Amino acid sequence: MPGRPLTASSSDPSSDPAAELTFEAVLAAAEIVRTELAPSPLQAHPLLDRALGRPVLVKHENVLPTGAFKVRGGVHLAARLTDAERAHGLVTCSTGNHAQSVAYGARLAGVRATVVMPASAPAAKRDAVRALGAEVVLVGASLGEAAEHARARAAQTGASFVCPTDPRIVLGHATAYLELFGQAADAGAELSALFVPVGSGTGAAGACLVRDVLAPDCRVVGVQSAAAPAGWRSWRSGAIETAPATTRAAGLATTTGYPRTQAVLRERLDEFVLVDDDAIDDAARLLATCAHTLAEGAGAASLAGALARRMDGLVAVVCTGANASADEIARLAGSVAAA
Template identity: 50%
Template sequence: MCFFEYWHWIDVMSPATLVGMDINAIRDAQRTLAEHLDPTPAWGAPALDEVTGCQVVLKHEEVQPTGAFKVRGGLNLLAGMSPTMRAAGVVSASTGNHGQSLAFAARRFGARCRIVLPEPANPTKVRALRAWGAEVVLHGSTMEAAAGHAMALAERTGARFVHPANEPALIAGVGTLYLELLTTHPDLDYLFVPVGGGSGAASACLVADAVAPNCRVIGVQASASRAAHDSWRAGELLTRPNRTEVEGLAIGSGYRATQAVLGRYLADFVLVDDASVRAAQLLLLTHAHTMAEGAGAASLAGVLSRRSELAGARVGVVVTGGNASPAELAGVLDAPHVTAA
C-alpha cells in the first residue's frame, strides 16, 4: 500500500476520530489553555462595514504567539499527552501553521517535534518552525506526499503522528476561539470560517450549536482546492485537485472527523478564487489595520461574495492567521481594491 493510500485509509477507518468532539471538550480545553494563552480581541471595523454592507466583528487570531489560531490545538493536544508520549515526540505534516502550533507546544512541554512540509515551503513559516525548535523536513510537492512521509517517520521512530484535522484534541483546542467569540458576541447572525482540513469550521459549528444557535456558520474554501466543499455537498469523502496558492486552504481531500461535524451543523459552504482572497487581504490591511495571510482573509472574501444577501446582518469574520511571506505580501499590494457595494 502506498503512503497516499495509507493516508486516506487511516482517515476513513479510524473510529477514534469520531469521539471526544463536543462542547464539553471545548470547555475543558478553554480551562487548559487559560494557563498558556490570553483571549484574543474581537471588535468591529467600521470601514469594513461600509464596504461589506454588514456589521463586521473581526476575531484577531493573527496576534497569537505563532501568528495563527492553530496554536490552541497544539497546546491542548500536548497538554493531554503523558510524559512518556511527550518523550517519544510528535511528527506531523503541515503547510506551516499547524506545524507551528505543535512546535510551540512541544517547546512548552519539552517534547521533540518534527514537521514535514511540501516543497516549495513558505520561508517565513520554515524560519518560525525552526525558531520554535522543530526539526523541519521538506518532502514532496503536496500535503498528501508530506503526510505519507511523516507517517512513515513516526512509524520508524515511535513518535506520535498528529493528523492535521482528525484529532479531537486539536478540534477542541481551536474551538476555544469560537467559544470566546460567541460568548462575547452571541448575537451574531453569521460566522464565516475558512476551511482547509476543517478543524476550525467543525469546532465553530459545535460552539455555535451550544451557545449561539441562531448564528449560521458558513464555510469558505478556495475554488482551486475544493475537496472539503465537495465532500460536504456530496455527503461522502472526496479527493479533488489541490491547486490553490493559499497555503492554509491547500488540502486535496475531505477528512472524516471534520466532515462528520460539518455535515450535521454547517449552514452553507462557499467557494472563492485566489484573486478574491488577495483582494480581501488588501482590504483588511487598508480598512482594518490587519495583516492577514491568505487563509486568514478567506472569511472576508466569503462575506464579499455574499454581501448582497448579508445587508445589515451582524457577521463574525475570523482572521485565522497573519503569517504571510514577503512574496505573498507583494502580491497583495498588487491586488485590486474592493469598492463599496
C-alpha cells in the same frame, strides 16, 4: 517557556471520528488554553463596515503567538500528551500554521517534534518552525505527499503521528469560537452568520460545536478556495474526496477531506462557499486598508466568503492567521498601490 511541564493525560485519542468532539470537551480545553493564551479581540472596523455595506466583526486570531489560531491546538495538545508521546516525540505534517502549533506545544511540553512540510511551504513558515525548536523535513510537492512521508517516518522512529484533525487539536481550535460567541454576547451583539475558512476543517467544526449551544440561530458558513476544493466536495457528497490543491493560500492547500471534521460539518455546517484566489487577495487588501491587519490567504478567506455571500444582519469573520508569505505581501502591496 521551554520544557515547562503541563498536565498530562494517559488516554489515547478516540478512533471514532467525532466521539470526543463535544461542547463539554471544548469547555475543558478552554480551561487549559486560557492559562497560556490571552483572548484575542473581536472588533468592529468602521471602514470595513463601509466597504462591505453592512456591519461586520473581525475575530483577530492573528495576534496570538505564532500569528495564527492554530497555536490553540498546540497548547491543548501539550497538556494532553500520552506517556508514549512524551517518551518518543511527535511527527506531523503541515504547510505552516499547524506546524508552528505543534512545534510550540512540543516546546511547552519539552518533547521532540519533527514536522514534514511540502517543498511549496513558505520559507518564512519553515523558518518559524525551526525557531520553535522542531526539526523540519521537506518532502513532496503537496500536503498529501508530505502526510504520507510523515506517517511512515512516525512508524519507523516510534514517534507519534499527530494528525491535523487530532481531537485534541480540534478542541483547542474550538476555543477561539467559545471566545467569539461569548464576546459577542457580552457586547449585546446578535450574529446572523459566522464565516470560517476551511482547510482541514478544524476551525469550522469547532465553530459548529460551540454555535449549537451558545448561538443556535447563527449560521456557520465554511469558506474554501476554489483551487483546493477537497473539503467542499466531501461535504457536498457525504464521502471523503480528494482534489488537487493549486491555491496560492498555503493554509487552505489541503488535498483531501478529513473524516473527523467532515463528520461534524456534514451534520452542522449551514453553508459552504468557494471563492477564487483573487477574491481572497481582495479581502486581504480590505483587511490591510480598512482593519489595519495583515492577513495571509487563509486569514482573509472568511472575509472573502462574506463578500461573496451577502447576508442580512451582523456577521463575523475570523482572521485566522497573519503569516503572509513574501509573495502574498508583494501582491497585497501591488493591489493597494493600484487602488
